[in-house]
Structure formats: C-alpha cells, structure tokens
Amino acid sequence: MKTYETDVLVIGGGGAATASTIAAHDAGARTMMAVKGRFGVPGVRGAGATSNPKADFWTIRTVGPKGGWFNPPDETWQDMCQIGLGTADAGLCRIFVDEVSDAIKRLRSMGMRFQSKMLATMPATKESKGTNNIVQIQKAVIEGTKTEVIEYANVTDILVDDGRCMGAVGVTDFGEPFVVRAGAVVLATGGVGQLFQYSFNPPGNTGDGYAMALRAGAELFNMEFMQQGIATTWPTQAMVMLYEMPEPYKMFNRQGKDFVKDYLPEGVSVVEVSNLKAWHWPVSCRDASIHLDRAIHGEAVAGRGTDNDAIFLDLSGARRGFQPEVFEEYMTSVGIDLGRDLLQIQVHHHTSNGGVRIDHDAQSRVVGLFACGESAGWQGADRLGGTMLGGSQVFGWRAGTKAAAVAKDRPQRDLRPDELDHALLGTFRRAQESRGTTRPGELLKPLQREMWKRLLVERDAEQLAAARACVEQQRDRLASDLCIAEPFDLALFYEQRNLLDVADAIIAAATMRTESRGSHYRSDYPVRDDENWMTNLFISRDERGLNLRKQWVNQDVGFTDVGKIRIMPWG
Ligand SMILES: Cc1cc2nc3c(=O)[nH]c(=O)nc-3n(C[C@H](O)[C@H](O)[C@H](O)COP(=O)(O)OP(=O)(O)OC[C@H]3O[C@@H](n4cnc5c(N)ncnc54)[C@H](O)[C@@H]3O)c2cc1C
Numbered sequence: 001m002k003t004y005e006t007d008v009l010v011i012g013g014g015g016a017a018t019a020s021t022i023a024a025h026d027a028g029a030r031t032m033m034a035v036k037g038r039f040g041v042p043g044v045r046g047a048g049a050t051s052n053p054k055a056d057f058w059t060i061r062t063v064g065p066k067g068g069w070f071n072p073p074d075e076t077w078q079d080m081c082q083i084g085l086g087t088a089d090a091g092l093c094r095i096f097v098d099e100v101s102d103a104i105k106r107l108r109s110m111g112m113r114f115q116s117k118m119l120a121t122m123p124a125t126k127e128s129k130g131t132n133n134i135v136q137i138q139k140a141v142i143e144g145t146k147t148e149v150i151e152y153a154n155v156t157d158i159l160v161d162d163g164r165c166m167g168a169v170g171v172t173d174f175g176e177p178f179v180v181r182a183g184a185v186v187l188a189t190g191g192v193g194q195l196f197q198y199s200f201n202p203p204g205n206t207g208d209g210y211a212m213a214l215r216a217g218a219e220l221f222n223m224e225f226m227q228q229g230i231a232t233t234w235p236t237q238a239m240v241m242l243y244e245m246p247e248p249y250k251m252f253n254r255q256g257k258d259f260v261k262d263y264l265p266e267g268v269s270v271v272e273v274s275n276l277k278a279w280h281w282p283v284s285c286r287d288a289s290i291h292l293d294r295a296i297h298g299e300a301v302a303g304r305g306t307d308n309d310a311i312f313l314d315l316s317g318a319r320r321g322f323q324p325e326v327f328e329e330y331m332t333s334v335g336i337d338l339g340r341d342l343l344q345i346q347v348h349h350h351t352s353n354g355g356v357r358i359d360h361d362a363q364s365r366v367v368g369l370f371a372c373g374e375s376a377g378w379q380g381a382d383r384l385g386g387t388m389l390g391g392s393q394v395f396g397w398r399a400g401t402k403a404a405a406v407a408k409d410r411p412q413r414d415l416r417p418d419e420l421d422h423a424l425l426g427t428f429r430r431a432q433e434s435r436g437t438t439r440p441g442e443l444l445k446p447l448q449r450e451m452w453k454r455l456l457v458e459r460d461a462e463q464l465a466a467a468r469a470c471v472e473q474q475r476d477r478l479a480s481d482l483c484i485a486e487p488f489d490l491a492l493f494y495e496q497r498n499l500l501d502v503a504d505a506i507i508a509a510a511t512m513r514t515e516s517r518g519s520h521y522r523s524d525y526p527v528r529d530d531e532n533w534m535t536n537l538f539i540s541r542d543e544r545g546l547n548l549r550k551q552w553v554n555q556d557v558g559f560t561d562v563g564k565i566r567i568m569p570w571g
Contacts, residue, residue, distance in 0.1 A: 001420075002178040006032035006148070007407035008400065009168055009180045011155045011209070012188035013039040014048030016373025016392035016399075018138030019103075020186045023400025025145045029407055032180060033142070034153040034170060036204045036491075040139040045203040046151070048190050049351070049374065050392070051135050052202045058132035059121045060104060060114075060393075061386030063097050073097045080387065083286060084380020085518050086534050086553045087222055092378035095360060096387060096394050103393035110137050134389065153178065154491040155208065157423045158185060158216040158369060159415065165216070165368035166415070169424035171494065175487025177428055179420065183407025184368040186399045187213060188392075191352035191374035192502050194495075197445070197452035198233065198309070199349040206495040207502035209375035213356040214501060218364035219549075220539040221377035222354030223502075224509035224520045228285065228293055228456060229350040232343055234308035235334045238327060240345055249274045250314035251296070252342075253304040259311070263295035264288075265526070285519040286382040290457075294521070297347045297457040310344030347457050351388055353379035353519065354509075357538060362399035368406050370399040381518025431493050436481030440492040443474050447496075451503060455510065460524040464511045471503045508546050509537045 008024040010017045013035035025031045033039065037046020043053045064070025080093040108114070112134065115121045142149070155170035159179075167182040189209030193201020210220055231239045249270075253259050260270050268288045276289035285293065300309045315338045328338055336343070355377035362370045373392035450470040454463040478497060484490055515529035516522050538549040 002176065004032060004148070004150070004178065004180045005182075006030050006180060007183045007410075008032070008186065008403045009034060009182035009184070010186045010188055010400070011168065012048065012190060012373070012375075013037075013046055013135065014050035014188060014190055014373060014392070015134045015138070015389060016050075016190075016375070016396040017048075017186070017188035018135055018142060019393045019396030020188060020370070020372055020400030020403070021147055022138060022141055022145070023397040024186070024404040024407075025142075025147060025400075027401050027404035029183075029404035031145065031147040032182070033147060033149045034155050034168070034180065035149060035151050036154050036208075037152060037173075039149050039151055040135045043202065047202050047204075048135070049193070049201050049205060050132070050190075050389070052200060058389060059386040060390040061100065061384060062104060063100050070101075076384075080384050081380075083284060083382045083384055083518075085286060085382065085528070086380065086530070087225070087517065087536055088380030088383070089221075089378045091360060092358070092395075095398070096378075096391050099394045099397075100390040103390060103397065106397075107134065107137065107393065110141050112137050132389070134393075150178075154494060155180075155189075155212070156427075156494045158212050158366070159419065159423050160216045160366055160369075161411075161419070163217065163367060164411070165366050166410075168212075169420070171424075171428065171490050173488050173491055175490050177424055179415065179424075181415065183410030184370065184403035186362075186396075186403050187356060187369070187371040187375045188373050188396065188399075189375050191355075192499070192506075193349045193352075194444075195448065195451045195499050195503055195506075196349040196456050197448040198231070198346050200229070200231065200237075200239065200351075201349065204495075206499050207352075208495065208498045209371060210355060210505065211498035211501040213364060213366075213369065213371060213375075214505065214539070214541045214546075216364075216366050216369060217540070218366050218369060218371075219357040220354060220505055221357040221536055222380060222509075223352075223377070223505045223539060224513055224537065225353040225379070225381050225517075226456065226506075226519055227350040227353060227383065228347050228519065230293075230296065230345050231348045232331075233310045233346045234306070234344045235336070236330075237348075238330055239348075240313070240327070240343065249277075249292070252312045252314075253299045254306050254311075255304065257304075259299050259304070260292060260295045263291050263298055265291070280385075284382045284385075285521070290519075290521050293347045293457050294523075296345065300346060301453050305346070306344050308344050308346075310346045312342040313345045314342055316340065349452075349456055351383075353377070353381070353383050358395070358399075360398070361402035362395045363402060363406070368403070368410065370403050372396040372399040381520060427494075428490070431482060431484055431490060434482040434484060436477075436483045438477050438481045439483050439485055439489055440478065440496045441489065443477065443496050444492075444499075446470075447474055447499060447503070455503070455506060458521050458523050459510050460522060461511070464507055467503070468507050468511075471500050471507065475500050504546060505539050508548055509539060512537060512548055512550075 192207030193199035
C-alpha cells in the first residue's frame, strides 16, 4: 500500500485548504494536500464550492475602522451574533471580524484583484466561468513550495491514537488504498451540499470532513442549520439574485396560479416576504422570508411544479441588482431571454452553517485534528453573507499555523496492522469482496431526493422520521447488498457512507430542536422558543451511536436580541 509521510496533511482543494497549506508551509512545516478529483480545476469533481461556477459575483465581507469605507468591526460582530439568533460562536465571530482584513490583504499580496474595497467583491467573468479565483491564485503560491499534492485521493478516515491524530487513510479513484502519516491533519473538505438534490455544491462535497471527524472522536455543532438559496433548474443551474426586483415577486406554479399567499401565516403579506427576501437573498432565512422558500419548495413537492421541479418566475421588467449582466449573459447563452421567458427556479442548498466544533486555533477536541472553511462549525442559525469565503481564509490560516506547531511534537511510531485494519483495510476488503447487486452510485439520487424533500427547507416530526427511515434503509443496502463493479465504486461507497452519517447527524439535531430558529424551520413548531432553545446542539458518536448535548448559549457574550440587523446580510 502506498504510504506517505508529512508534517501537515491538508484534506481538500478549496479556499480553506489552500489558505491552511500556505500558512503551514510558512510556519516551517512539510505540507501535503490530498484532493478528491483535480486540484483547482473549476467545475469538476474536486473543485469544491470555492471553485463552483454558479454565481455571478462573489463577496468577502470587509471589516475596517469605523467611519471609513468598511463595515465597522463591533457592529459587524454584533450583527453576526444577531443573525445567528444566539447560536453563532461569538468568540470565533470576533476572530473573523478582527482578522478578515489581514486575510484580504494576504490575498491581494498574492495577486487577487477585488472590484470594490467596501465588499471585496469578485465579479465572475466568462473567462473565470462563473467562479472566483481564490483557489487559482493560492494554487500558484503553493506550486512555489515543496507541497506534495495528491489528486484523485479520497480520504476516508482519520487515524487516531489515544485522542491524538496520527494521519489519515484513503482510496484513490483507481481503487488503490493509501496512508498518510502526519503530525497534524486539517479537514478542509467543504460542506454537505451533495446530500440534497438541488445544491450549489459540486460533486465531491459529501460531508466527508464531518463524518470523519465524528468517527475520529471530534464533536459536531449546529448541524441543523443550513442556508438555502434560489437558482434555476432549467436549462442550466444558476443562482438567481432576487434583490432590487419589483415587489411582490411574480411567481406561478404550472397551472399558472399565484401560490405564495397560500403558504403565509396570518398577518404576513406577499409584499412583506418579497421585500424581506429581496433584502437578504440568498443567505438568510431568519424572518418571514422563509415562507417564500417554503412556497417554492412546497409547490414542487406537491407536484405543482414544472417537469424540472421548478416554479415560474417572471423577471421581465425587473430592476436587477449588482452585476446583473453576468447572469443575463449566462441566461442568453442558454437561450433564455429574461425580458420574454419565464425562469424555472427552485430552492437549493447553499452552505452548511454548522460543522466540526473547533477552538480558536481551529483545532477540534482531537489533538492534531483541525477543521476550517465549511467543514468547521462556527456560524449560527443564519449567517451574514460574505463570511464563508472570508472565514475560510481566516480559520484556514489559523489552522495551518497551529497545525505546523502541533506537528512538531508528534509521537514517532509506525502504525500497527490492527490500526490500519480498523481505519481502512477492514471496510475496504469487505467492500471489495461484497457480492450484492447495488452499486453505491445508484443510491445517491434517491437519497438526495428524499433529503431535499424532507430535510432542507421545512421539517416536521413525520418528515424527519421518513428521512431517518430512508437513511436506515440505505445503510442496510450498503451493508447487505453492495456491488463494487469498478474501482471508482469504492470511492463512491465511502462517500455514500459519509452522506448517511451526516444525514443522521442533521436529522438527529433537527428532531431534537423542537422550535424554529433561522434556517431551521419546523412546521410543527413554527415559533422560536428562547426559553427552551437558546442553546447549541453538540453531536458526538460512540459505539452505541450518536450523542446529542444541549449547551446553553452564554447570553452575556455576543447576542442580545435587538431584532434588527444593521448590515445588509446578502452576498
Ligand atoms: C455558488 C456559490 C456562491 C457562493 N458565494 C459566496 C460568497 O459570495 N461569499 C461567501 O462568503 N461565501 C459564498 N459561498 C460559500 C463559500 O463559497 C463556501 O462556503 C466556501 O468556498 C467553502 O470553502 P472550503 O474550502 O471550505 O470548501 P470547498 O471549496 O467546498 O472545498 C472542499 C474541497 O475538499 C475536497 N474534498 C472533500 N472531501 C474530500 C475527501 N474525503 N478527500 C479529499 N478531498 C476532499 C473537495 O473536493 C474540495 O476540493 C458560495 C458558495 C457557492 C456554492
């Protein structure tokens, strides 16, 4: 079996991975990256959300001195706590606010060009195929270091000995197992968008970091919170920027019915939800605008959408917002004239707000195991736009720097055969020898459909139980009827296993939280309940299964409910 050795292993090829690799290298460590698919090639498996060509512009939220061009620090921090409705980690948000300007400066010094100082926006261009180019810029820096990059490398588990991370194991797309012995490991594996039929995340974002961290003994946090946004489902997928539209939105189901009002609670109007959505699309669901998402999603689930699972949106005559020309050009190139044609839109998973519980150095509770970017949990029930790309840089940098220090005093010893068996070879052999009929890839679409229907926009006890039953049924099929017909099936088998593990964690947290808060909307508990639920939910795992721990938010720090958010949350 191929065995590698390094100080710091970074898993992933998105913006968090590139930032932490550079930081670890600068701190004097030997560095290695393991990337699923290709590294830094937009739009392919392995590209990650950072390089996914779906947006017409990208934003990093800037923070700077009060009175200048930037978002003022204290207000930004308070707004991050506000929008998280008490569940964002106030300490980590403070670090973001204090360090995002340095992260932007570092990107500039590497050659990044931003369009606006105020928002650090990166307009996507035809040349960049709709992606920002953070990864391209940092990849060029990494190429100037001695970092070894292994591509087509699917890391499957973390090696742990006595609460300390020793490296990782995995399998290549060609079915070859490998081991990386490392003094520290950084999970930069992105989110779990691929759990849902409609998502902005590219293939490969299957929540591997969350699942591996759980199995390694780390905790997850805030897994029930995910942002969602609206995009076209036909003839291609593209994010639809809904702000600056004439309100109320003109939306119809396949029978031409204007349906939104059917989903609104008493006293809430179509104009109100449209205005709210326009104000903070796509990244916040904290207010009545969630009902617009419920309406769009609900019509499709009820079979009143188009053949493409969509509802119609009339954008003709709309005064569109920032950078509209990229979206318009993109639509024109696929034959859609916004002045004439109706768009077919649906709610998509956008980002996962929770993730691996980290400390201020981005380290999990397993010594030497770090997480950053969308793998890490620090955001709350909702999040401010522009904080994910910036956060990937801030915590990526912190993770890489500390990982380099931790790696220096790693224990020097060879892995025992039983450790390798436990971590990889056991499941690997069982999978290879299985003689069933179900190829792992066949399970993906049915799982995505069920999870999009039951887990993303709106939840209730019945839907959650059905989601859990689907996960259990798929788990049984993987265990009893698996067929590995070609080497790549092995990688898909591990991905499916991870998707099921993460689905379990999300379902467990969403079931336990019997209230609605931000992006977590329970139709059987539609009201926010601070008396019982001003808490975070931490998830860990032992041989008996998942353990959920409810921890009260420290209300002295960060969150005081003033209701309003001052800073525009979109982006
Ligand atoms: C269309 C779109 C627009 C967005 N716009 C904004 C914005 O304007 N502002 C903002 O702040 N945020 C935005 N976001 C969110 C933000 O882009 C992501 O949260 C962020 O890029 C995540 O970076 P990351 O490095 O953590 O993960 P990713 O970029 O997703 O990278 C994860 C990497 O890990 C690899 N990987 C996964 N599992 C494994 C494994 N087992 N082994 C090896 N490699 C693995 C993947 O292949 C990938 O290379 C947007 C997201 C999308 C999709």
